[in-house]
Amino acid sequence: MGMSFPDDSARPAEVKPFLRTTWLGKNFFHWESLASTNTQAKLLAQTTGCHGDVVLCEKQTQGRGRRERSWFSAPGGLFFSVLLKPHLPAHRVSELTLVSAVAVAKALRELGIDAWIKWPNDLLVGEKKLVGILTELIAEGGKTQGVVVGIGVNVNSLEEDFPEDLKTRMTSLAMASRKFYSKAFVLAVLLNHLESELDLHASEGFIPIRNAWTMLSSTLGKRVRIHLGNEVQEGKALCIDSIGALVLEGDDGKQFSILAGDIEHLRLA
Ligand code: BTN
Numbered sequence: 001m002g003m004s005f006p007d008d009s010a011r012p013a014e015v016k017p018f019l020r021t022t023w024l025g026k027n028f029f030h031w032e033s034l035a036s037t038n039t040q041a042k043l044l045a046q047t048t049g050c051h052g053d054v055v056l057c058e059k060q061t062q063g064r065g066r067r068e069r070s071w072f073s074a075p076g077g078l079f080f081s082v083l084l085k086p087h088l089p090a091h092r093v094s095e096l097t098l099v100s101a102v103a104v105a106k107a108l109r110e111l112g113i114d115a116w117i118k119w120p121n122d123l124l125v126g127e128k129k130l131v132g133i134l135t136e137l138i139a140e141g142g143k144t145q146g147v148v149v150g151i152g153v154n155v156n157s158l159e160e161d162f163p164e165d166l167k168t169r170m171t172s173l174a175m176a177s178r179k180f181y182s183k184a185f186v187l188a189v190l191l192n193h194l195e196s197e198l199d200l201h202a203s204e205g206f207i208p209i210r211n212a213w214t215m216l217s218s219t220l221g222k223r224v225r226i227h228l229g230n231e232v233q234e235g236k237a238l239c240i241d242s243i244g245a246l247v248l249e250g251d252d253g254k255q256f257s258i259l260a261g262d263i264e265h266l267r268l269a
Contacts, residue, residue: 001058003264004194006231007059007075007266008156008180008182008183009166009189010030010056010058010078010175010183010184011030011184012028013164014182014184015028015184015187015188016118017188017193018185018188018189018192019188019191019192020188020192021052021192021195022055022195023051023052023192023195024082024191024194024195025052025054025082025257026052027050027052027053027054028053028054028056028076028166029053029054029056030056030057030198031054031055031057031212031241032058032059032060032171033054033057033058033059033060033061033123034055034057034059034060034061034079035060035061035246036062036063036064036150037055037056037057037060037064037079037080037081037150038064038081038134038136038148038150038196039062039064040055040057040081041053041055041081041082041083041148041150041244042148044045044083044135045083045146045191046047046084046145046152047136047137047142047146049083049085049146049153050083050191051083051085051086052082052083052084052180052251053194054080054081054082054191055069055080055081055083055084055085056078056079056080056081056187057079057080058094059073059079060073060152060178061073061078063152064134064150065081065132065134066132066134067262068264069132071132071134072163072166073152074154074157074161074162074170074172075157075161076154076155076157076158076161076172076174076266077137077152077153077154077155077156077157077172078151078155078183078186078187078190078268079150079152080150080187081148081149081150081151082148082149082150082151082191082194083146083147083148084096084146084148084198085145085146085147085207086147086202087202087232088223089108090137090139090144091243092151092206093113093135093137093223094149094243094244094246094259095134095201095206096135096147096149096198096201096208096215097121097133097207097244098121098210098244099122099197099198099241100119100121100133100135100149100151100194100197100205101117101121101122101202101213101216101268101269102197102209102212102213102216103119103190103193103196103197103198104121104123104131104133104151104153104190104193104194104263105117105123105234106193106197106212106216107186107189107193107194108123108131108152108173108194109188110131111173111181111186111189112177112179112190113176113177114176114231115127115130115131115171116216116217116218117196117216117217117219118216118217118219118263118265119217119219119237119240119246119263121133121135121245122245122258124218125176127169127265128154128168128169128170128171129169129171130170130171130172130173130176131151131152131153131154131156132151132152133149133151133152134149134150134152134262135150136146136149136150136164144146144245145169146240149194151190151256153173153190154170154171154173154175155173155174155181155184155186156171156172156173156174156180156181156184157170157172157174157175158172158174158175173186197209197212199243206242206243206244206260210240210242210244213240213248214239214240214243215229217240218265219237219246219263219265220238220239221236221237221242221265222236222237222239222249222265222266222267223235223236223265224236224237224263224266225263225264226248226258226261226262226263226264227261227262227264228258228261229257233248233250233256233269234251234266235248235249235250235251235256236248236249237263238255241257243259244259245257245259246258246263247260
């Protein structure tokens with residue numbers, strides 16, 4: 001791209017002027033560097049943490065991804081986790097994965113990015129990934145202590161900031177729009193949307209979230225390949241069901257659903 005972006009940060013004093021939330025991010029724990037904001041938020045949950053606490057770091061050294069993978073925390077990125085103590089039975093906690101995907105998609109669109117959701121909660125521009133979300137349940141002795149939603153956004157990262165194997169698969173707000181974004185402003189827009197989608201979910205349940213997710217999905221209607229451990233299956237993505245599982249139609253015409261796993265978009269079915 002041939003341009004370089006100034007060093008940017010998302011410190012509490014820079015974020016607060018743009019924050020319109022009533023409970024999310026009122027406690028904002030800002031760090032220069034952390035191994036993983038999710039790990040830090042989990043520690044917080046087990047001690048003094050409250051519903052709506054936000055943990056953010058400018059540099060993340062051991063970012064964690066879904067399915068025990070690592071998350072490459074590219075320079076110019078936002079790395080933060082939200083601690084939730086929702087009044088939800090354990091079997092409904094997976095809905096929060098889709099709630100956060102909807103909120104992030106709406107925030108990115110407000111920022112002028114043509115973002116779509118790949119099931120369950122990757123945010124894509126075209127087929128390139130821009131945001132990853134890791135939702136973790138914190139339980140001890142069978143008791144739920146909270147849920148941590150960790151969000152990694154490639155904001156001002158450039159192609160050269162990614163290792164060779166990720167260059168073709170990752171993008172950023174700056175790469176998608178050729179503009180520089182203030183990380184503090186992006187964070188505030190994300191938190192504003194997150195609070196309103198979480199409030200909607202708490203008051204009206206999963207149906208409005210499912211409808212919004214369906215509208216913002218790039219997976220539905222596509223032929224997909226699913227990697228379930230060592231097994232690989234293919235089918236056409238039809239819809240998500242009442243708990244957020246992806247419903248597919250196999251080549252034998254039979255429908256089946258998956259609640260967790262990795263999918264690959266193949267082409268329009
Ligand atoms: C994925 O796509 O696999 C999920 C990636 C989630 C990355 C974020 S960055 C902030 C938070 N802290 C972590 O260690 N992971 C999440």
